[in-house]
Amino acid sequence: MPTSPAIESGDRSHTSAPIESVAQISTLLLDTDPTLDPALAAKARAAAAEGAVLLRNDGALPLNPEHTVAVFGRVQIDWFAVGYGSGGDVKVPYVWNLLAGLRDTGIHVDEELAQIYTDWTAQNRPALDGTWGQWPHHFAEMPLDPATVIAAAGRAQTAIVVVGRAAGEARESELDPGSFYLTEAEHDMLDRVTASFARTVVILDAGNVMDLSWIAEYGDRIAAVLYAWQGGMEGARAVAALLAGEVAPSGKLTSTIAWSYEDYPSAGNFGGETHNEYVEDIFVGYRYFETFAPGRVQFPFGFGLGYTSFDMTVVEGHVDAGTLRLAIDVRNAGDTHAGKETVQLYVAAPDGALAQPARRLVAFAKTSLLAPDATERLELEVALDDLASYDDSGVTGHRSAWVLEPGDYRFFAGTDVRSASEATVVSVDELRVVRQVSEAAAVSPDSAFQRMTVARTASGTVVRDADGAVALDWEVVPTATVERRTxxxxxxxxxxxxxxxxxxxxxxxxxxxxxxxxxxxxxxxxxxxxxxxxxxxxxxxxxxxxxxxxxxxxxxxxxxxxxxxxxxxxxxxxxxxxxxxxxxxxxxxxxxxxxxxxxxxxxxxxxxxxxxxxxxxxxxxxxxxxxxxxxxxxxxxxxxxxxxxxxxxxxxxxxxxxxxxxxxxxxxxxxxxxxxxxxxxxxxxxxxxxxxxxxxxxxxxxxxxxxxxxxxxxxxxxxxxxxxxxxxxxxxxxxxxxxxxxxxxxxxxxxxxxxxxxxxxxxxxxxxxxxxxxxxxxxxxxxxxxxxxxxxxxxxxxxxxxxxxxxxxxxxxxxxxxxxxxxxxxxxxxxxxxxxxxxxxxxxxxxxxxxxxxxxxxxxxxxxxxxxxxxxxxxxxxxxxxxxxxxxxxxx
CATH class of the missing domain: 3.20.20.300 (Glycoside hydrolase, family 3, N-terminal domain)
Incomplete structure (x- = not known):
């Protein structure tokens, strides 16, 4: 939602721009308001902690309480608590930044380095443009003197590097350094820090997915990576609790992170001025990657690490009254840390007349906090009717219907889409029309385009390579036939x-x-x-x-x-x-x-x-x-x-x-x-x-x-x-x-x-x-x-x-x-x-x-x-x- 009819004109003279409040309050931590509920703040902090996703950890986290950490990056102070526009422009009395959160949690911070950043950020406030949609994707980073990094490495045992990004309403992310990609200054910061510290932890304070291919480039020089997202007023405090080990990370990705932007199936049909053709069709995100391009995934859908490991055992699976009921025992297999785990259940539909993705999420459940060696049984249910696919072309003989095609429906349980293993199989003997509806909102005949589908042989067999990836083909999208006036x-x-x-x-x-x-x-x-x-x-x-x-x-x-x-x-x-x-x-x-x-x-x-x-x-x-x-x-x-x-x-x-x-x-x-x-x-x-x-x-x-x-x-x-x-x-x-x-x-x-x-x-x-x-x-x-x-x-x-x-x-x-x-x-x-x-x-x-x-x-x-x-x-x-x-x- 904009703030005036001049939504696209850039006229924001009648209101303060969201970035002004966000950039200012992230350093204040002063105001209070008795009408705000401490229980709401506590629950928000818990959600922010549970939503952060640990992408890598080679033992650097949780932080050793005896060690000192040196924190690099101006975003430790100018924390991005939320994105831009109507979805984030809240008059909030305070926002925790990461530096304050670390101190509050009792983590030993290199105060000499912290003071350098505090002084520099105070003297180099972001240039804040109040024009609607013109807010910065990032804040310019402090140039790092090599001597500063070397000196910090002499005082601290672990480095934390903080990278921040924001986008929002009327403000797309862009394929530029400082938005989707790292800036030269950020690369320089990582180069210098990872060269001087044996343990470097990277915190990503970003609301949207950004390019992470650089993680592989640094190899084991980066020991841990935590995607914090944007956790609101308590988000940085939640991150600090995770780093200290007060809370165990249990977040999982809800979108695939590919090796490059060009790998995403929408890349060629996004950002159009007049229209976008959704050529990827049903193959959005992991549905595309797991089907056609599994090798182009850096971090798969559903992925996220914790401070412990878990075992999963399928105890029972049966179909009752049209519903698959699956019981899975989850055990904390570690011996030190408590944690939570999410069981994700995917289905692979049979090769029928309708093209299908290799995997489709059909259920998930999360454990409570499990102590080492503790076990919890999770019950997952899937209505078989919910496995139906929509036939918009009539290829099954039932146009404009939700149909369940015959064959074996293989279910995979695991902690992400890639690692899930087969748990059970449900066979459907004959095609069943789950719901007959009517054609609605179909593509206009004068706007027809080609959409992705699976390649088939002349006999109709789906074509796969030696690794099981499906070959991609194209077909013309079905177009509207219904007379709207009637x-x-x-x-x-x-x-x-x-x-x-x-x-x-x-x-x-x-x-x-x-x-x-x-x-x-x-x-x-x-x-x-x-x-x-x-x-x-x-x-x-x-x-x-x-x-x-x-x-x-x-x-x-x-x-x-x-x-x-x-x-x-x-x-x-x-x-x-x-x-x-x-x-x-x-x-x-x-x-x-x-x-x-x-x-x-x-x-x-x-x-x-x-x-x-x-x-x-x-x-x-x-x-x-x-x-x-x-x-x-x-x-x-x-x-x-x-x-x-x-x-x-x-x-x-x-x-x-x-x-x-x-x-x-x-x-x-x-x-x-x-x-x-x-x-x-x-x-x-x-x-x-x-x-x-x-x-x-x-x-x-x-x-x-x-x-x-x-x-x-x-x-x-x-x-x-x-x-x-x-x-x-x-x-x-x-x-x-x-x-x-x-x-x-x-x-x-x-x-x-x-x-x-x-x-x-x-x-x-x-x-x-x-x-x-x-x-x-x-x-x-x-x-x-x-x-x-x-x-x-x-x-x-x-x-x-x-x-x-x-x-x-x-x-x-x-x-x-x-x-x-x-x-x-x-x-x-x-x-x-x-x-x-x-x-x-x-x-x-x-x-x-x-x-x-x-x-x-x-x-x-x-x-x-x-x-x-x-x-x-x-x-x-x-x-x-x-x-x-x-x-x-x-x-x-």
């Missing part, structure tokens, strides 16, 4: 009957109610539709002090209507939601379909991202309260102090969804204390390419990991009565020209890779809100994408919540319904709310410069009353589901 008309909702007790409504029949009841997402959110909402859920009345919104002409305090229903009646069960909606005017229905025009709405906590729901005086008079949204995922982006949490990649690298759920629960409690109803989190896009600037916000290259951790965040946050908002739905995998770029992706890859994480999250955690992405998907902007927001999300997955746009949207006319443009087009797609509510025009910030909803209402092929009522049902369902939060509007 589908949309069939999925229009039914109109609610007119109200008789106040308000106005169009006569029945004007809403385009040809669809059967319940078709296409026309039902109310669970528990909030024709029946009563839970009593006391806080959605029924506006806060006591109610200033006018950006578009109100009404006084600051609204009186209840003289006649008619308020939302209180729905909340207490004396009226149905449909009865309430039936009394709303056309204008009120249109207002529910947009936010309160601008960010920093006067209706919400200062610094909010925007407000939806009760955005007008008349709606608030009917008891519809304003719903405050705040940016995430790494913390609440408000004017008030808030906690800065580990990045999405760091959280997923824990491979511990329960820990993340506990952290998210505490974060949800902070939301209620800070006046946030909806946190725009978690970020759930796939690590398609390592250069994507916002990868730090996202979890993984794998959809199962993405879905499980997305569900953990949503479940934790929403357990406190507020709402999470998974984003960006969908295929938002680069920042370059993100508002106009077209992600051209096969329907199979879209469903199996880029939508699958969202599907898992929706089915497991029922997020109350979802945010669409900026980009186009196969030629249609996500905020207009009926196939995504209605056919798949609501029709197939059963989603009943509220869908909002990312902030602002692109103008467009519906090609199948020319009477629909902009917001009317969006409402038909069932993307419910334009956020923050204004549009990209020359209008002033307080103006709502788009009346396309009311202009098209009741016109031939225009938006129908029933569609506006459906939007109201989705929005008001959210309002009713929310618990009260503090009214923070008067809080600085």
């Amino acid at each position: 589908r949309v008309l069939a999925e229009l909702p039914d109109e609610i009957a007119p109200a008789g007790n106040g308000g106005s409504s169009a006569p029945a029949g004007n809403g385009g109610s040809s669809a059967p009841a319940g078709n296409g997402g026309s039902s109310a959110p669970a528990g909030n539709g024709g029946s009563s909402a839970p009593a006391g859920n806080g959605g029924s009345s506006a806060p006591a002090a109610d200033p006018a919104s950006a578009t109100d002409d009404a006084p600051a305090v609204d009186d209840a209507p003289a006649t008619g229903l308020t939302l209180d009646a729905v909340a207490t069960g004396t009226a149905t939601l449909d009865e309430f909606i039936a009394q709303l005017t056309d204008e009120e229905l249109a207002e529910l379909a947009r936010g309160d025009i601008t960010m920093h709405s006067a209706l919400g906590a200062p610094g909010n991202a925007g407000v939806l729901g009760g955005v007008s005086a008349s709606l608030r008079a009917k008891g519809v309260r304003p719903v405050t949204t705040t940016d995430g995922p790494s913390g609440l982006r408000l004017s008030a102090y808030a906690s800065l949490l580990p990045s999405g990649t760091a959280l997923a690298s824990t491979w511990n969804p329960e820990l993340v759920r506990e952290l998210a629960t505490l974060h949800g409690q902070e939301m209620t204390r800070k006046g946030s109803d909806v946190l725009l989190s978690p970020g759930m896009n796939i690590h398609r390419d390592p250069l994507c600037g916002r990868n730090f916000e996202y979890f993984s290259e794998d959809p199962l990991v993405t879905g499980r951790f997305g569900a953990a965040v949503v479940a934790g946050i929403q357990s406190t009565g507020v709402s999470a908002c998974p984003k960006h739905f969908a295929a938002n995998n680069q920042e370059t020209n993100r508002t106009r770029n077209d992600s051209r992706v096969s329907e199979r890859a879209l469903r199996e890779i880029y939508l699958r994480g969202f599907e898992i999250c929706v089915r497991e955690a029922q997020p109350r809100t979802i945010m669409t992405s900026y980009n186009q998907i196969n030629g249609v902007w996500a905020h207009y994408h009926h196939d995504l927001a209605t056919t798949i999300l609501r029709g197939e997955w059963g989603y009943t919540g509220c869908v909002v746009t990312d902030w602002w949207m692109e103008d467009a006319v519906d090609p199948d319904f020319p009477a629909l443009e902009n917001n009317a087009y969006r409402v038909r797609a069932q993307v419910d709310v334009l956020m923050p509510g204004g549009v990209k025009t020359e209008a002033g910030p307080g103006d709502y410069a788009d009346d396309t909803i009311l202009a098209s209402l009741r016109r031939p092929d225009g938006v129908t009353l029933a569609e506006l009522q459906r939007t109201a049902r989705n929005v008001l369902g959210l309002v009713l589901a929310l618990a009260p939060v503090i009214d923070a509007r008067a809080t600085p």
Whole structure:
């Protein structure tokens, strides 16, 4: 999300740039805020420690408590706690840097060298450009005098070298020194330090994957490498605890690290100005490498070391009621250190009509902390239906279906994708259609391209080399065949009957109610539709002090209507939601379909991202309260102090969804204390390419990991009565020209890779809100994408919540319904709310410069009353589901 309609213009004059706060607070460690929860800070520190990934250790870690360490690199002070943009711009009262963390942990630091770095960094502050998207990828390193290094080697037994990187929103990583690659100064630092010290430990303080081929170049001169990611305000303190041995590392990679950027299958189709062809198809990350190029992997998916070793024994495996149940004993085989281990279960599907990756993650589980020689039994379960693949071409005889092809499904258990060994085999006797759906969001015929597939002989046998690697081939991607207009008309909702007790409504029949009841997402959110909402859920009345919104002409305090229903009646069960909606005017229905025009709405906590729901005086008079949204995922982006949490990649690298759920629960409690109803989190896009600037916000290259951790965040946050908002739905995998770029992706890859994480999250955690992405998907902007927001999300997955746009949207006319443009087009797609509510025009910030909803209402092929009522049902369902939060509007 940007901070103004001038998102791509670079105009940030009205707000402080995130780097200013990050660079300043990383050296202060002074401010405190009594409203921050120490339990949240402690849990964040635990998650940051558990997410750090130990890539190499030749006995240098944990540090010898009797030894002194010499710390090199300015990032020991100017620590990167988070990435850039809306995902990290949190007003946090403190951030631990590594130097402070080491001292706090009791590690003996070479203070003479530390003072040299302290003095130099104080005199050489980074040049901070407040222009949006122009933040530095790195900070220039202090030139090292050889004599300084030699002197430090005389005082210390171990060296720590710290390398830092950052990227973020509107700021891709780049194939340049100082971003994806080391700088000359960093190479020089490593050269000098490794030449003088017998033990050198490298700490990578980076949110995204960077080139690590240099590790091999230094060989045993580098004894240990720890990928710390970006752990938030407590991250450096967590790293110090790991180095000291207070905590044992147990993080695992959630994305493959290849030997070179060019090895990634997306490398030739990333960063396009107008579009990217997802030629790698389903072969994203380890699916590609383990299938076609196993030799191009430096660190495999799922890899991570600890301070001890583990034995794994498959105790039992059987299929019961369509579910594989596998019991695995994990024993700490070491004799010194306790530790945790993650068991990862992969499947190799049989060679059938559909191309398959060599391995696919299907389950994982993590032990508790095991003392030496202690054993824990882990139970892993896999529904066989979840092994199905999507046939987007009809090659199995079942187009647009999830199918389980016959043959042997071999399961591999281990601690990473490469080392996993065969655990069991499940045989499927005949092809089975698991789920027949309909073609949706397919590639346009005029945008067809070739995608990767497996090579086959003339008889259909998959071609493999002597080492088992599959030969790569190409095929033309299947293209769309469905006539969209017919589908949309069939999925229009039914109109609610007119109200008789106040308000106005169009006569029945004007809403385009040809669809059967319940078709296409026309039902109310669970528990909030024709029946009563839970009593006391806080959605029924506006806060006591109610200033006018950006578009109100009404006084600051609204009186209840003289006649008619308020939302209180729905909340207490004396009226149905449909009865309430039936009394709303056309204008009120249109207002529910947009936010309160601008960010920093006067209706919400200062610094909010925007407000939806009760955005007008008349709606608030009917008891519809304003719903405050705040940016995430790494913390609440408000004017008030808030906690800065580990990045999405760091959280997923824990491979511990329960820990993340506990952290998210505490974060949800902070939301209620800070006046946030909806946190725009978690970020759930796939690590398609390592250069994507916002990868730090996202979890993984794998959809199962993405879905499980997305569900953990949503479940934790929403357990406190507020709402999470998974984003960006969908295929938002680069920042370059993100508002106009077209992600051209096969329907199979879209469903199996880029939508699958969202599907898992929706089915497991029922997020109350979802945010669409900026980009186009196969030629249609996500905020207009009926196939995504209605056919798949609501029709197939059963989603009943509220869908909002990312902030602002692109103008467009519906090609199948020319009477629909902009917001009317969006409402038909069932993307419910334009956020923050204004549009990209020359209008002033307080103006709502788009009346396309009311202009098209009741016109031939225009938006129908029933569609506006459906939007109201989705929005008001959210309002009713929310618990009260503090009214923070008067809080600085």
